[in-house]
Amino acid sequence: MSDPSRDIRVGDAERQQALQVLGEHMSAGRIDVEEYGERSARITTAKTRGELMSLFHDLPDPRPTFATPMALFPEPSRAPARRWEGAVIPVVGVAVVIAFFVLVKNPLIFLLIPAVAILWGQWNGRRR
Structure with missing residues (x-):
């Protein structure tokens, strides 16, 4: 062989x-x-x-x-996760659901939610 x-x-x-x-x-x-x-x-x-x-x-x-x-392709090192980062996603999810029921009268406001999520991800990624 x-x-x-x-x-x-x-x-x-x-x-x-x-x-x-x-x-x-x-x-x-x-x-x-x-x-x-x-x-x-x-x-x-x-x-x-x-x-x-x-x-x-x-x-x-x-x-x-x-x-x-x-x-040739080393695995990127993983930074240890901060304790509060695990709680951010559930809090954001609950906030989105509440915002849906509160703001259902004006659906264009929901464009703010993905914009905020994208900006949060960019800001959070740049800090690392």
């Missing part, structure tokens, strides 16, 4: 790192200038991690390293 991480596409940063590592191998005398030219040409056209790693199969460390897929 093949390693699924070998199919992950690489970008310019990964190719650049592979070229740097290949240069270290040339400096150490493990490959000559001609082989460096051949491998570096293949590095610049590599599309996946597997293609890059196949160019280092016969070389010892160092080898190119890749970030794990989860590290």
Whole structure:
């Protein structure tokens, strides 16, 4: 069974790192200038991690390293909720129901409720 991480596409940063590592191998005398030219040409056209790693199969460390897929998209940190924030939604809900029965004579006033909710959300989100 093949390693699924070998199919992950690489970008310019990964190719650049592979070229740097290949240069270290040339400096150490493990490959000559001609082989460096051949491998570096293949590095610049590599599309996946597997293609890059196949160019280092016969070389010892160092080898190119890749970030794990989860590290590319870290989960945003969650700020602890304040105690009063849990009570805001029920209070706003009750206020909307009361406003509905009180202001039913003029339905255009209900446009204020979503406007206030949107402004509250924007203001509350900006503070975090």
